[in-house]
Amino acid sequence: MANPDEYSAYSEREDRRRSAEEAERWREEQEHQEERRRREAAAWRCPECGGKVYPDGEWGTAAASGSPCDICQHRADQDAEQARERAKKQAAVDEAATLDGPFGWIRALRSGGSH
Known part of the structure; x- marks a missing residue:
């Protein structure tokens, strides 16, 4: 230079x-x-926790306007799954009680089973 x-x-x-x-x-x-x-400008408040929710979701999922945040939605999904499981178990208990009833031991003797 x-x-x-x-x-x-x-x-x-x-x-x-x-x-x-x-x-x-x-x-x-x-x-x-x-x-x-x-x-x-496009964000709204989660109806469950009050946190901000964005249209494109925090984890890349599309969120509908007014829907809960990903965390609250996940919690609601888990609660619904647990409720289904409890209902299923209760239905099994109710069915067993109906089948056994007050004379269930007689049915058990006739079928060869034991209670």
Whole structure:
């Protein structure tokens, strides 16, 4: 870089490159902020816990407007599954009680089983 004209041209190219990079970073930041504003504007409160719920879901699942958050929905699904299991067990107990009834021991003797 002994030639001052070469250094000047190099410096000018570097300044343009830096300016272009800075402009690109600024544009990306503006896009990111706009996306955050849109996402926040589309959010609603979970009817169960009051936390924010976003249309695209926190874990990549699509959430319908007004629906509970992923955590509350998971908890509700677990509660429903447990209720189904309890109902199934209760139905089995009720069926056994109906079959056994007050004279179940006689039926057990006739069928060869023991109680």
